[in-house]
Amino acid sequence: MPSFEAPNPKNLGAAIKHARTARGMTQEQLAEDLGIPRLYLVNLEKGTSNLWATRMFRTLRRLGIKITVSFDLPAEVPHD
Template structure:
């Protein structure tokens, strides 16, 4: 999978997980101590995430890191 497609898939998965938990971008960004603009960029597939970032997202969303990375998961 090309890098851009991977970032897009990861962003879509993150958006689905966030929405499934009833969180706005602003709420999740505050909990993660990042800006809403940064989180929006991640969800649009414009930003790269480190493994530490994936781990932090997973903890905040109460899922395993593999769920965040699984673009085939159906969380909606």
């Protein structure tokens, strides 16, 4: 199970992108599944900061809270 520390939006975005690509999903597919614009997902994966994210991560750092993101990789498909 991959695990990432996410001390800022950029690291959290990288974890999202890694999980998406490990599942063989395109940005278009995931955005459609979530009902969000693809450009919004692009910005999430880039870790583009906004006021909400900036304040959240500043608060987490001030309180000494660390975020670690982990996820299961999809099972490998056996080759014939």
